[in-house]
Amino acid sequence: MKKLIASLAGLGASLFFMPLVLAAPGDGLAGTKHDFSGIGNPQTGACTFCHTPHKAQSQALLWNHALTTNTFSWTDTVTTAGTAFPTFVGDSYKGPTVKCLSCHDGSVAIGDIGWWNGGDPGTLLNVTIPNGENAFSIGFGGDMTGNHPVAMPFPYQNAPSTYNGSTTGSGITLVDWKADPRDFNIVLYNDDGAGNISRGAVPGQTGIECGSCHDPHNGPKVTGPWFLYVNLGGATGADGYICEKCHNKSGS
Numbered sequence: 001m002k003k004l005i006a007s008l009a010g011l012g013a014s015l016f017f018m019p020l021v022l023a024a025p026g027d028g029l030a031g032t033k034h035d036f037s038g039i040g041n042p043q044t045g046a047c048t049f050c051h052t053p054h055k056a057q058s059q060a061l062l063w064n065h066a067l068t069t070n071t072f073s074w075t076d077t078v079t080t081a082g083t084a085f086p087t088f089v090g091d092s093y094k095g096p097t098v099k100c101l102s103c104h105d106g107s108v109a110i111g112d113i114g115w116w117n118g119g120d121p122g123t124l125l126n127v128t129i130p131n132g133e134n135a136f137s138i139g140f141g142g143d144m145t146g147n148h149p150v151a152m153p154f155p156y157q158n159a160p161s162t163y164n165g166s167t168t169g170s171g172i173t174l175v176d177w178k179a180d181p182r183d184f185n186i187v188l189y190n191d192d193g194a195g196n197i198s199r200g201a202v203p204g205q206t207g208i209e210c211g212s213c214h215d216p217h218n219g220p221k222v223t224g225p226w227f228l229y230v231n232l233g234g235a236t237g238a239d240g241y242i243c244e245k246c247h248n249k250s251g252s
């Protein structure tokens, strides 16, 4: 019964956001599930739910959406390589992952934004992403168990990195990694050591975030479904197959 209610709620949310025109991969924001334009009176624009030119919640990304206050962690403490899974807090971690989780962890209303049209609009869309069978729920209640590592180091140039307080473990097989997955459209980030995170790779300080695989804007580099920079099918990195863009397990 609980499952049924969750999936009905999910269906409601999906229908609510069902765009009039469906966007193809790489075609941009308009018509995607992230197109929240046309809500309220006067109506919001395409960027309002996430960014604002003034009075942003954080300078980073001029973020306009209320941040989750959940603490995110995995049940396991380390990966096979011995790399520690981090614990990070929604409204203090500076990586972009918490921006995604602020809508996707189901704790904050989708339309809980800070500043728009010269004032505080309050909550424009009082729906949240439900847990359970809903495909869009990631990190519900802060539980990241079962999700691919994020906010974690990447062994850029086949060397260990320290990122978000976690260092690539000594059990890593360095030849099992692409030296620089940006060659395959993956986005890498770096941590200056004081927790300030920016785009780009720096030897010894490189990591991955939700934005390594997904472009929330469905921008021109997106080739797959789900806002992915990559394809779901195929075997090799050259095919565009997502897992082989960073890992070196099935050939090139």
Ligand code: HEC
Residues within 6 Å of the ligand: 010, 013, 014, 015, 017, 033, 034, 049, 050, 065, 096, 099, 100, 101, 102, 103, 104, 110, 129, 136, 210, 211, 214, 215, 216, 225, 226, 227
């Ligand atoms: C302002 C809130 C908000 C933010 C911020 C946000 N999302 Fe979403 N996202 C949504 C909603 C709402 C949906 C659609 C849910 C539904 O239809 O039930 C969605 C859908 C998606 C989908 C599915 C797309 C599809 O084609 O079906 C992906 C993938 C996704 N988001 C990833 C991300 C990632 C990665 C980030 C951060 C880089 C992010 N989102 C940030 C609200 C948000």
Ligand code: HEC
Residues within 6 Å of the ligand: 029, 034, 035, 036, 046, 047, 048, 049, 050, 051, 061, 096, 099, 100, 199, 209, 210, 211, 212, 216, 217
């Ligand atoms: C659903 C939320 C969402 C919407 C809507 C959205 N953005 Fe973003 N935007 C993000 C997130 C999350 C990031 C950080 C991505 C990353 O680096 O991982 C980002 C990053 C950016 C950046 C900096 C990095 C880059 O990609 O260049 C710019 C500039 C930007 N957005 C502009 C816009 C504009 C302009 C619009 C409206 C047309 C828009 N965004 C709509 C979520 C959103």
Ligand code: HEC
Residues within 6 Å of the ligand: 097, 100, 101, 104, 135, 136, 137, 138, 148, 149, 150, 208, 209, 210, 211, 212, 213, 214, 226, 228, 242
């Ligand atoms: C290593 C690459 C990678 C990273 C990092 C990543 N994703 Fe995904 N994501 C995928 C792939 C591949 C799919 C599609 C396959 C699937 O459905 O499992 C997907 C699907 C999704 C979906 C669609 C529904 C679903 O669960 O299948 C959402 C929403 C989403 N991701 C959000 C996120 C958020 C939020 C983060 C950061 C916490 C994130 N992703 C980090 C690769 C990634």
Ligand code: HEC
Residues within 6 Å of the ligand: 078, 079, 080, 081, 082, 083, 148, 149, 152, 153, 154, 155, 168, 169, 172, 181, 186, 208, 212, 213, 242, 243, 244, 245, 246, 247
């Ligand atoms: C953006 C680069 C990137 C992509 C794309 C990527 N991974 Fe990973 N993956 C990583 C990093 C970084 C780690 C953590 C390495 C470590 O243990 O230090 C990791 C770890 C793993 C682990 C080991 C977890 C453990 O507990 O030991 C598995 C399994 C895995 N990834 C599978 C996948 C699969 C399947 C895909 C495709 C859906 C994928 N990865 C896509 C970067 C990536």
